[in-house]
Amino acid sequence: MRRKGVLLFAIGMALIAVPLIITSEFYVNLASQILIYALLAVSLNLLLGYGGMVSLGHASFVGLASYAAVLLLNAGFGQLASAVLAILFSTACGGLFGLLALRASGIGFLMITLALGQIVWGIAYRANTLTNGDNGLRYAARPHPFGIAIDSASSFYWFSLIVFAIALFFIWRVTRSPFGASLQGARDQPRRMRMLGHNVWLIQWLAFVLASFWGSVAGLLYVYYNLFISPHAISLQQSAEVLLMAILGGASALTGPIVGAVIITLVKNVVSTYFERWNSLLGAIFVVVIMFMPFGIVPGVRQLWARWRAPKKLERAA
Amino acid sequence: MQFWIIQTLNSIAFGGLLFLLSSGFSLAFGLMRIPNLAHGGFFMLGAYLGATIVYYGGHFWIAVLGAGLGVGLVGIAFERLILRRLAGNVQGQVLVTLGVSFIIADLCLLIWTGDPWTVPAPAELRPPLRVAGFAFPTFRLVVLAIALVTAVALYLLMDRTRLGAMIRAGVDDMEMARGVGIPVSLLFTVVFALGAVLAGLGGTLGAPMLNAYPGLDTDMLPLALIVVILGGAGSLLGAFVGSFVVGFLYNFGIALFPDLAYFILFLPMVLVLVFRPQGLFGRVQT
C-alpha cells in the first residue's frame, strides 16, 4: 500500500512537470487534449465498466455542454454562469436520455444511446440559426478562473490536469462506495440485487447521470481548448472513438480508459504525420490487443505481471 | 396522387435493398449475439469488388455473384480467425468489429482511391419503366424482386431444411442445441458467412444506384442497425418487415418533413425501443 502511494505521488509529480520537461508547445497542447479525452473515456466507463452498459452516444454530452456554453456566453452570461448552466443543462439532458435508454438493456441500450446521439448531432447540423450548422460556433475566449489566465499552453494543461485529477478522484471514490458496489452488483446479478431490495433501475440511472455530468465537464474543457464547436465533435465516429478508448485500455480498470485515450489520441495526431495508413494501424491495434488481452490492455498487463510474479513468490516460499 | 404512388414505389424498392443489407446482420446477431459493426464495411467491400469485376469486363450478374463470394470468404476468415475467440465478450466484439471496419475502409481507400466507382446496371434495365405517364427506374424493381426471392429462399432455408432447424434451435437455446449434438461451431461459421455473402451481393446490387465510395459503409451501417432493432434481432420476419417499415419511414419522412431529414429514422426507433425493447418481432430479449 505504501509503495502504491509512492508510485501515485511520482506519477502525479511527473504529470505536473510535463510542461516543464517538454518545452514544445505543440506537445503540451497534445497532453491537454489527451487529458480531455481521458476524462471523457473515464466518465463513459462509469457506464461501461462498472455498469456493464455499452453506450454509443457519449460524445453528445461534449456537444450539449459546448453548444450551451457558447450560446450562453454569446447571450451575455458571464464565464462562470455559462459554465455552470451549460453543465446543468447537459447533465439534465443526460438524465432524460437515461430515462429513455434504460428502458432497454444490452444492444437495445446501445441503439437508443446511438439514436439519441444522432438526434443531437442532427439538431446541431440542422438548427442553423442557433448552431450555425456545420460551420460551427466560436467560443469567444477562455475563462480566467480565480483571475488566473489559462491562455498559454502550459497554464491550460495545468488547469485541465486539476480538473482531471478532481474528476478521477471523485470517480474512484464512487466506484469504491456502496453505490459503486451496487452498480457492479446490478451489472452482474440484476435479479439478485432486485431480490435484495435494491432499485436496480435507479442505480443505473444515477450512474448514467454521473457519467453525463463528467462527460459534460470534459465537453466544457473541449470547447475551452478548441474555442470552437461544430457537429463533427459529436458525430457517431466520435462517440465510437470514446467507447473504443475505454474498451481498448480495459473497461474493468479505472486507469484502462486513460491508457486507451493516450494510445488513440497519439495515433490520430502524431503517428498520422508519419504514417499515412494510420486508420489501418488503429484497427490492427484493436484486433491484436483484443486477441491477446480479451479484456483490454490494463487488465491484460496486470495478468501478465501476476503470472510473471507468481513463480517467484512460490520460489521464495519454498 | 402521382406523389403517393411514386414515393410508395420508392419506399418498397429501398426496403428491398435494406433487406439484403440487414438480413445477414440479423441472422448473425440472432444466433451468435455478435453486433457485427463491420457489416457496413462488408457492404461497401461488396460494392467495390463488383465494380472491379465490371471494370475488367465481367458481366453485371457475374459481378454480383463474385462480390458475394469474395465478401463471404472475408466473412469466413474473420469469424474463424478472430470472432470465435471472443464468444460472450461483447466489448471485445464491439472493439474488433469496429477495428476491422476501420481496416476495410482504409484499405478500400488505398486500393480504389477516394474517387467513387460507378457500376452501370445491365443495359436492358437502364431505361426507366414508363407506365401511364409514370416513370420509375426499372433496375430498382429488379432489385426489389431479387430481395423478395432472397426472402423466400431464406424462409425456406430456415423453415424447411435441417440446417434451418438447427439455426432456429441455436437462436432459441444455445446450450440445449449444443446438448443435443448440433455442431454449433460450424453453424456459426455458416451463418456468419451467409450474412457476409448477402452483404456482398447487396453492395453490388446497390452500386448502380448508390455507387461505391468512401463512406458508403458508415452511411449504410446505421440503416442496418435500425432495421434490425425495429424488426427485432434474430427474426427473419422482423428483418423483412423492418426493412419495408424503414423504407416507408425514410421516404415519406423526408418527403413530408424535410426539416427532420437528418434524424428522421432515429425518432421512431427511440419510440419503438422505449415501448417495446425487443423490437416489433423480436425473438430474443436483447
Place this chain on the structure above:
Amino acid sequence: MSLNRRTVLKGALATGVATSALKVPATVAQAGPIKVGFLTIKTGPLASGGLQMEQGLVTFFKQKGNKMAGREVELHTQDTAGNPAQARTKTQELVERLNVHCIIGPLAAFEALAIDDYIRTSKTPILTVAGAEDMTQRKANPWLVRPSSTSAQCSYPMADYSFKELKHKRVATIGDDFAFGHECVAGFQKAFEDLGGKVVQKLWTPLNAPDYGTYLSQFKPNLDAVFTAHAGSNGLKFVRQMAEYGIKTQILGGFTPIDESLLQQIGENGLGAMTGCWYSAQIANDINKRFVAEIQKEYEVDPGVYAAETYVCGEVLNHAVEAIKGKVEDKEALNKALHDTKLPDSLRGPLSIDEFGHVVGNIYIRKVEKKDGKYVNAIIKTYPNVSQFWTYNKDAFLKEPVFSRDYPPAKNLE
C-alpha cells in the same frame, strides 16, 4: 474509373521523390528552406478531394524544381481526416513544431473556421481553398488569402447565363444540406431572382443520404432547369439517379457537382449539363495545358477544381515570395505581398486579390460535351473579373446577413 491502384502508388512515389529531393541542403545564402505547411484530407470519406489537392500542389512544386525565389521549398503535408479538432492540432504542429512560414489548405470550411482564431493569434499567412463566404467578407481574417472561389461566386454567372441566354424562368434547386450547399444555392437564387426569374422549389439532401430517389421524384413539372449544389461524389450520384428516374430537365450547377475528376464516371448522363466554375481543364492557356498534361501523365486523371485550387495557391504564393525576394521570415511582408497579388497569367487566367483577401478572376460557364471519345467541360462563355460580390454594391452586400438555408428568403416557392 481512370484512377487505379498503380496510379496511387505512382503518386505516392512521386511524393516520396519530391520529399527526398528536398533533403538536399540549400545553396542559397538565406537560412534554410522555405517551409510550407499543407493541410489536406488523406483518409476518410472526404479523402477524394484531399488527395487531388495534394496532386495539384506536388505538381506545382515539381514544375518549380522545389524552389521559390531561389530558395529550396520544404513541403509538410498533414492529414486532418476532415475533423476540425484534428485540423487544429495539425495546424499547431505546423506552426509550433515545424515553424512553417505559411500554410496552404485546409479543404473544408468547418476546418478552416476551426483554426481561424489560431491563424489570427499566431499570425500565419494562409492560402485557403474552403468556400465559406464570411471568411473573406463579414469576418475576414487579415492573414487569409483565397485564390479559388467563395461558395456562391460561381453561382452568380450561372444564374445570369441561365436567365439571359437560356431564357430560363422557373428553376428548382437541390443541394447538400450543409453550409456550402446553402451558400452555393443562395447565390444562384439571389442573382436569378434579382434578374426576374423564379426559384420555385428548394430541396436539400442530407450529407449521409445514400439515396436521392425520394427527392428526385418530388421535382415539379414544367421546370426550365434544376440547379444542383452537390459536392464530391454526391454530384455523380445526383446525375446518375436523374437518369435512372428518366428526368431530362436541364441540369445547372455550381463549381462542384460536375467536376473533371468525376466526369468520365458521370459519362453520357451528364451530356449537356452546365456549370459555373472558376476552372476547367479545357482552359486554353499554356500553363493549364502543361498542368493538365502532367496530371494526366502522372495520375491518369483529368484535374478538377481540387487539384487546380492548390496549384493556383502555389502560383499566388510563388508570386508573393518572389515579390519579397524570398524573405519569408518576415510574415507581415509575406502576408502583404500575398494580398497585393496581381497575376496576369495564371492557371485560371488573370487574377487579383481584393481588399478582403479574396480573388477577382474569370468564371467560366461550362457544358459537358464529348470530344475525342472523352467527356469534357467545354467552355461556352467567360465572365471576366468576377468579384465575390458579383455586380452588387459591396457595402450594401455586406450589410445583409450571410447566405444560409433561409437567406435570401424564398418568395416564389410553389
